[in-house]
Amino acid sequence: MICELLHVHKSFVNNQSAIRREVLTDISLSLAKGQAMSIVGPSGSGKSTLLHILGLLDTPTSGTVMFDGNDMAHHSVNQLARIRNQQIGFVFQSHHLLPQLNLLENILLPTLPLEDKTLKKSARGRAKELLDLVGMADKIRQFPGQLSGGECQRAAVVRALINQPKLILADEPTGSLDEASAQQIGQLLSDLNHQNNVAMIVVTHSLKLANMIGQVHFLEGGVLTTK
């Protein structure tokens, strides 16, 4: 399994009122290599929280998070960062491309923390290939402000893939896009999953996108179900 959650709970305490809010309740899921999953739920259902726990950005209140067969609870912050950098790719609703970097530089950004210089060097070639793949090889010198929303999001997807991660986590990847662009992104993600055999979890409120990706799970009231 690439990633597993075992009886994960997540709650937040309001500092001012000291009221505890249960966001995720007894979540258990597992994802194998090359497997794709979508999680659908309304706003405030805890989708992003679940994704952050899967992406090792956040820790559960209780439960176990396993990545590539390892319990992440015993990993240091830096080790988690390394895993995030080399094993996981993120795609967010807002592309979060850095405005001061051009397209290519944005895509190469995740290579900076790499310690292995050969990996860094090979990333350059891979960036070109990936940009070719998404049809943006001619825009490498352009800045995010000069690209459309869809193009930015495609770039964000490419950025997520640059280090050849085992797992892609996409949080509402089409949430800010129009119908056509959303369709494009959805198709892209699906193609990447099938062609590159990279595991994928897509969180979305769009059933249409969810159906394009793979097995659909529902998150409601902090509980994950498959309907």
Place this chain on the structure above:
Amino acid sequence: MNRIKFVIRSLIFFRRQHLWVFLAAVISTAVLTGALVIGDSVKYSLTRLVDQRLGKVEYAMMAGDRFVRSDLADEIGHDLHVAASAVLMTEGMAINTESQSRISSVQMLGVDDDFWKLVNEIPPALTSPGIVVSQNVADALSVKPGDELLLRVRSAEIIPLNAPFSEEETGTMALRLPISAIAGDNQLGRFSLRNNQLAPYNIFVPKKLLSDKMDLSGLSNLILVADKEGLTQDALNQSLSKNRKLKDAGLSLSYLADSSALQLLSDRVFIDKSISDRLENWPIEPQKILTYFVNSFRFHGNETPYSFVTAASENFFDKSPGDNQIIINSWLAKDLGISVGDSLQMSYFAIGPMRKLVEKSVWLRVSEVVPVESASLNRSLMPAFPGLTEAGNCRDWEAGIPIDLSKIRDQDEQYWTDYRGTPKAYISLKKGLQLWENPFGNYTAIRFPADALSFSELESRLLQSIKPSDINLSFVGVRERGKQAASNGVDFGQLFLSLSFFVIVAALLLLVLVYSLNVESRHRETGIVHALGFNKSQLIRLRMMEALPALLLSALLGGILGVLYNKVMLWGLNSVWNDAVHADMLKMVIRPQTIIVGILTGMVIATISIYVVTVRSFRKNIVAVIRSQSVSVRFGKNLINKLLVVLGWGGTVALVFYSLSNALVQNASLVLAAGFLFLMGSASFVSILLNPAKGKTSFEKNLFGSGELIWKNVGRNKNRSMAVVWLLALGTFTIIVTGANRKTFVNTNNQRTSGTGGFSLWVETSVPILHDLNTREGRSTYGLDGEEVMKNTSFVQFYNLPGDDASCLNLNQVQLPQILGVNPHIFNSLGAFSFSNLLDDAPSPWLQLTKNRGSGIIPAIADQTVIQWGLMKSIGDTLNYLNERGDTIRLLLVGGLNPSVFQGNILISDSCFLANFPSSGGSKMMLVEVPPSQEKQMEQLLKSRWVDYGVEMMPAPERLAAFYSVTNTYLNIFMILGGLGVILGTVGMGIVLMRNMLDRKHELAVMKALGFTQKQLFRLIVMENMWLLALGMTIGIMSALIGILPSLLSPAFQIPGYFLMVLVVSVFFSGSVWILLASHWAVKRDLGNELRND
């Protein structure tokens, strides 16, 4: 919910933000209030000093070089029922013979018990008969009550030193007296009539003892009067007029039985012109007499030496001689073998400045031979020349002119024995005035027929005609003048506001910055509240209400802390910055109105700043605000920046090359401009570099790495980044340039055009030097002849009329500066000194002093800084003085010198000086030119030979450096406060950094999500901002180094390198600390929330 509740809730919620605004406003208000309080404190201290100086004295009559009866003070006191004291004031030296320490210039005051009644506090306890010394005398000579001091007191000169036939030497007299008490500051120990914060060295001697020793028994030259309700200056002057006697004008009236005449004589030998003029239009025409001492009469090889000759008005003679005729007595006729109709040659000395004697002669035809003595022609015509009147025989004569004793024959001695000074010849008054008129007076006697008026009638009439003001005797309100001078002196409030400018501006910038960031962080809230229906005015009002508590509290606390700031500044002025004030008497005074002004001003400025920021922030589009759209990188046009780079760097090169080839130090301002241009060019270059590259991508260049990411991040918000660079560059540049401007004049070449005029020594004496030291006679008289070093030494001597010190060393407003009479031709021929401003553009500016500007107008020159800042005047303005005759003269400022050794003085030509102040005999100040290798030798010589003249000297460059010390101290203060301001600016930089991190929170979260560790993120952020810090400071330092090239290359400037280095390092350190703190804060935040879409 209501508006108040909303405001209170917001205030509490955003309390941290308001705290920063509060702190920034506290700083600006504290510094502003503190600066104002300093102004009050200095004014108060100077005003308090007036009270210390004068005690209860309100008015003073300064007789100058005249003497009045001491009883006059009592008479006026009884007349007006006011406390009055007569004082005998002179100068001298004080020596502690045990330790051989000495003070060369001491104010000696002959006082009695009446003087001590003018003390504010309990007078010093006089334990035994002796002298009272001021505290500073006791400290300087390390003496205490019971110890003895040797005093050398300058002799009195009733007869003006420059007057014909006055005594050769003024000299000093010695007194060895025990100290009976020390007068503290509140016991008139600081007594002085000069408006200056420097305390004079005072020694109070029992008046009777001093006046007897000086042969001035019963006489004084200063009357002090205490305050009394209703007492006015006019009332005092009227009382003076009423109570004075002829003696107070130095006049005496006597009855001459032989000639049945009442004769008016002057103690000064020559009757003041202002007095004789008063008698011109009397109904009773007096006989006017001028008796002179001539060198010889010659006729056909016969010579009669050294005789008195009387010139008299027509009514003196039975038969008046014509203008070219002479009446001789029978003795002379026989001695010369001459008779009526023959012509004889009469030779005499015309006595000029510095006792320069020029022998002149005139041919006169004998019109009559008269008996040696008669009723009117007798020894009563001889003036009371001190060196002649008491002489037993001719060989004892001391006439103030060289007497060739070999010429005196037995018959001359016999004549003297038989007839004393009976004139041997008589000429017309017109001829006499033509030959012997002098500024001290035209007549040696005025006679009135005794049958026309009785003695008392004449005396009364004379007193009615002759006004005290004719001889410059009048009471002046010294306390009022002193208070005015203290109140209108250097405005330290304004000065410290200027010096604290950087700190105030930095604090305000910080306030604006912090508040701007606060506003930006609440953009979404603003947009939403606006979308809910609040209009802009309502929103502004809400924000201002929210800011009000912080503003109010900060103003109050700032006012309180301003007092502390003031305390620190005063401590500095009284100690380490003492060179700015040359006194340690500054005391703090808190005036509630000043504090209120400071508080209100601080609050108003802070409120306006916040209001402006608030209004400007509401100009943004609401939707954009709600969406909180992130900053997109703008591709600014580089054209303007490129132009600025070319202008900046090109201008720098051009100006530096020009200055290097044209006397660098003289072009200091151009080089400074070059430094600023370099700063501008470099900053613009950085701005170009920060633009995103449009060339080959990093992919193609194989370059994209952390370094490039850092640089790109720096350029992300170029405006903010450049603001930081500019702030640091300008701040660093200003501090260094300010510090490097400290001028010194030690170890520099003494150029003619410099402030020393190329002279080696500035010399002052307590006892005036009467002779020209460039003549053999002068050098011989003063023990300088025969010395090897004198071969290449020359002196330029000045006359001086004491007055206020108008130099930058005096904090008080200057009303009547000291006047120096100089020979402009000497300076003109040497090309000495240089001018910064002239009334008329003339090739020989010094000769402007000789130009006739009209009646009563005298051209004058002074240091330009004195004119502008000390006197608050300009070239072309005038200063009014009263000359010795009581006439008003106007000194017209025709030239402003570059900073010179004359600072504090007004220069007029020596001829104008002597015409108006003839009694100011001799010179007490001079410039000496001697080869540098012999300078020490010259100093030793003067010190040893002139010890009894109270000589003090210093190298001329040192004197100039002393004046620079004031400016340099102000520069030091500015530098320190400026440095504080820049350090405060680094706090602002830290806040900008925090704000940038807030803006980039999503970016940081993504990078964290992409696998950057905290350490890597921290390093990235630190490096970005350290670049800004280093860039800004490097540009500032390099620009400053260019700007201060003259200072670096010239020994005329003294750069406090170590201090500057500490300051610069402190700025860098402060900036680094803030960067580290802000970066630490940025990466420690929980960034996960920034990625949340819930």
